Amino acid sequence: DSGVTQTPKHLITATGQRVTLRCSPRSGDLSVYWYQQSLDQGLQFLIQYYNGEERAKGNILERFSAQQFPDLHSELNLSSLELGDSALYFCASSVRGTGGTGELFFGEGSRLTVL
Amino acid sequence: DAKTTQPPSMDCAEGRAANLPCNHSTISGNEYVYWYRQIHSQGPQYIIHGLKNNETNEMASLIITEDRKSSTLILPHATLRDTAVYYCIVRVSDSWGKLQFGAGTQVVVTP
Numbered sequence: 001d002s003g004v005t006q007t008p009k010h011l012i013t014a015t016g017q018r019v020t021l022r023c024s025p026r027s028g029d030l031s032v033y034w035y036q037q038s039l040d041q042g043l044q045f046l047i048q049y050y051n052g053e054e055r056a057k058g059n060i061l062e063r064f065s066a067q068q069f070p071d072l073h074s075e076l077n078l079s080s081l082e083l084g085d086s087a088l089y090f091c092a093s094s095v096r097g098t099g100g101t102g103e104l105f106f107g108e109g110s111r112l113t114v115l
Numbered sequence: 116d117a118k119t120t121q122p123p124s125m126d127c128a129e130g131r132a133a134n135l136p137c138n139h140s141t142i143s144g145n146e147y148v149y150w151y152r153q154i155h156s157q158g159p160q161y162i163i164h165g166l167k168n169n170e171t172n173e174m175a176s177l178i179i180t181e182d183r184k185s186s187t188l189i190l191p192h193a194t195l196r197d198t199a200v201y202y203c204i205v206r207v208s209d210s211w212g213k214l215q216f217g218a219g220t221q222v223v224v225t226p
Contacts, residue, residue, distance in 0.1 A: 002158060002160075004158070033213060035216075042216060042217070042218055042219075043153075043159070043202075043216035044216075045213045045214070045215060045216075048213055056213050058213060088156060090158050090159070092158070092159075103161045103164070104159075104161065104214060105161070106158030106159045106160070107158050108157060108158050109156070109157070109158055111156075
């Protein structure tokens with residue numbers, strides 16, 4: 001158990017819909033990262049937040065947005081869903097925004113299926 | 116961050132040492148080598164990292180060549196539970212967080 005909690009574990013929805021994925025980082029971790037893993041793309045970095053502020057951005061679509069709240073939990077919002085958005089979405093956390101030694105702790109992921 | 120090259124797959128017999136190579140010929144002086152693994156559809160798990168000295172922890176050993184252009188992750192006594200995709204990643208420690216995962220090496224440990 002990494003200490004990072006993600007909900008829901010599984011989600012099935014239809015094209016055009018909007019979903020929200022939630023992540024609670026390890027206690028004391030200030031930084032949260034979101035990754036997408038689809039069958040043909042591997043693990044893709046989406047976005048990072050540190051203590052409520054966006055710090056780094058990857059290949060995140062404009063239909064996706066994220067935020068980190070004062071209690072440090074984070075939400076990833078996916079809208080106007082397409083079939084290609086079906087993937088595993090991982091959240092990770094680390095103590096510092098720099099990642100310190102680079103050790104990220106990953107949650108077990110949220111599996112999104114868009115039909 | 117420097118790019119890494121890993122073999123796509125390798126097999127290992129249970130109980131034997133697994134030696135996973137990684138090439139990172141464009142690594143810079145301030146870039147660390149990290150290893151993570153991902154057991155089927157689970158979240159990636161940190162294994163070990165190093166700068167230039169060899170490192171060992173309870174999971175594995177990391178051997179970095181003197182010119183730092185390649186490294187080897189050693190799982191000393193592979194078990195079936197070590198079957199996973201292993202990622203070698205190079206990054207600057209003080210850069211803003213993100214790790215870029217490549218395709219990794221699919222390691223299958225067989226009885």
